[in-house]
Amino acid sequence: MTQNTEDSEAERNRRHAEERKAVKAERDVMMQSKTQTGGLLLIHTGAGKGKSTAGFGMAARALGWGQRVGIVQYIKGKWITGERRFFARFPDQVRMEIMGEGFTWDTQDRARDVAAAQAAWEKSLEMIADPELDFVLLDELNVALRYDYLDLDKIVAALKNRPRDKHICITGRDAKPELMELAELVTEMRMVKHPFQQGIKAQRGVDF
Amino acid sequence: MTQNTEDSEAERNRRHAEERKAVKAERDVMMQSKTQTGGLLLIHTGAGKGKSTAGFGMAARALGWGQRVGIVQYIKGKWITGERRFFARFPDQVRMEIMGEGFTWDTQDRARDVAAAQAAWEKSLEMIADPELDFVLLDELNVALRYDYLDLDKIVAALKNRPRDKHICITGRDAKPELMELAELVTEMRMVKHPFQQGIKAQRGVDF
Numbered sequence: 210m211t212q213n214t215e216d217s218e219a220e221r222n223r224r225h226a227e228e229r230k231a232v233k234a235e236r237d238v239m240m241q242s243k244t245q246t247g248g249l250l251l252i253h254t255g256a257g258k259g260k261s262t263a264g265f266g267m268a269a270r271a272l273g274w275g276q277r278v279g280i281v282q283y284i285k286g287k288w289i290t291g292e293r294r295f296f297a298r299f300p301d302q303v304r305m306e307i308m309g310e311g312f313t314w315d316t317q318d319r320a321r322d323v324a325a326a327q328a329a330w331e332k333s334l335e336m337i338a339d340p341e342l343d344f345v346l347l348d349e350l351n352v353a354l355r356y357d358y359l360d361l362d363k364i365v366a367a368l369k370n371r372p373r374d375k376h377i378c379i380t381g382r383d384a385k386p387e388l389m390e391l392a393e394l395v396t397e398m399r400m401v402k403h404p405f406q407q408g409i410k411a412q413r414g415v416d417f
Numbered sequence: 418m419t420q421n422t423e424d425s426e427a428e429r430n431r432r433h434a435e436e437r438k439a440v441k442a443e444r445d446v447m448m449q450s451k452t453q454t455g456g457l458l459l460i461h462t463g464a465g466k467g468k469s470t471a472g473f474g475m476a477a478r479a480l481g482w483g484q485r486v487g488i489v490q491y492i493k494g495k496w497i498t499g500e501r502r503f504f505a506r507f508p509d510q511v512r513m514e515i516m517g518e519g520f521t522w523d524t525q526d527r528a529r530d531v532a533a534a535q536a537a538w539e540k541s542l543e544m545i546a547d548p549e550l551d552f553v554l555l556d557e558l559n560v561a562l563r564y565d566y567l568d569l570d571k572i573v574a575a576l577k578n579r580p581r582d583k584h585i586c587i588t589g590r591d592a593k594p595e596l597m598e599l600a601e602l603v604t605e606m607r608m609v610k611h612p613f614q615q616g617i618k619a620q621r622g623v624d625f
Contacts, residue, residue: 249620255607258471258602258604259468262470262471262474262475263467263474264474265474265478266472266473266474266477267470269477269503270470273498273500273501273503292477292478294481295478295481296477376620389610395610396466396467398606399605399607401462402597402603412457412584413482
């Protein structure tokens with residue numbers, strides 16, 4: 210494998226121009242057939258693996274088309290994850306917000322958790338409204354809703370009134386029926402077989 | 418959003434060294450507790466969306482850890498996809514093989530399809546054996562098996578004897594029971610609601 214084949218500045222500019230042109234062409238088509246295309250609301254739910262991972266795959270795909278991506282992670286989880294390290298490489302294409310440290314899911318301090326979830330939702334609203342972004346991933350928002358850290362009615366209302374030129378993907382188990390009703394695409398990731406069942410530990414690259 | 422914040426050469430080298438160090442530390446841990454970790458065989462199957470996309474998300478996550486990734490796409494599909502454009506940006510970390518043009522799934526020329534599938538499998542075997550690669554994605558291999566373009570027994574035997582320091586992810590609907598039996602992790606992507614049902618066209622970033 211070659212050691213360093215990063216693109217030259219000129220090549221990068223050329224590619225950037227080409228990609229923006231492709232995005233514009235795509236948008237023109239979208240505008241011509243409004244009833245057929247437009248921003249989709251997608252939900253990845255279920256107890257199986259791959260919900261967030263498919264969201265990150267969508268982000269990678271969007272970046273490939275020169276699109277711009279916003280990501281809000283509603284779960285504390287591991288502080289350093291492969292996806293955070295990876296998407297941090299593209300500051301000109303990706304805006305990423307990690308929810309406050311206080312959010313732990315164990316409700317030892319519910320008021321702090323609610324405040325953290327609320328702050329993350331404010332960031333989400335900004336991204337949904339931002340015309341610069343083509344795709345917004347609200348990672349594990351379903352879990353914040355499941356714990357009633359956010360007001361479902363408000364979230365449903367905001368998503369109903371979202372700008373229609375943007376795709377939004379919401380992940381997390383136990384998606385609320387009201388959100389699934391609103392979504393154009395719902396996939397349930399169903400666990401058929403899981404390595405934890407076999408005593409295998411979580412691993413870099415696979416699990417985080 | 419900033420216009421161009423690509424890293425300097427020195428920063429890139431520093432990051433690279435740091436990532437390789439992290440990968441080495443991870444491997445050392447893996448070697449210390451063989452029964453607990455080690456390369457996993459993962460399968461994403463089912464009729465829902467997100468099978469390949471989660472595979473690409475895993476690839477992005479692995480890249481975030483400085484790991485090296487091999488991808489074989491067993492389906493012709495769209496010639497230019499977001500994921501191909503995206504992963505082509507990382508020639509020092511990603512090796513990507515797209516199966517021969519002949520492979521169309523419509524069996525107008527079965528002999529040619531079988532030959533193309535066979536060539537893709539040979540590439541897959543090379544990647545599985547390559548100690549440089551940490552993660553190998555065999556995208557839509559299940560479909561080639563479903564059409565009996567490849568000999569299942571041979572594939573099962575090769576996967577059984579795979580090097581144990583590498584993760585392999587196989588995607589595609591209708592995964593063979595023999596493969597699921599072999600895998601440590603199987604997720605079924607179940608379609609709950611799909612935009613095609615509502616007359617919405619496939620779109621850049623979401624579908625390809």
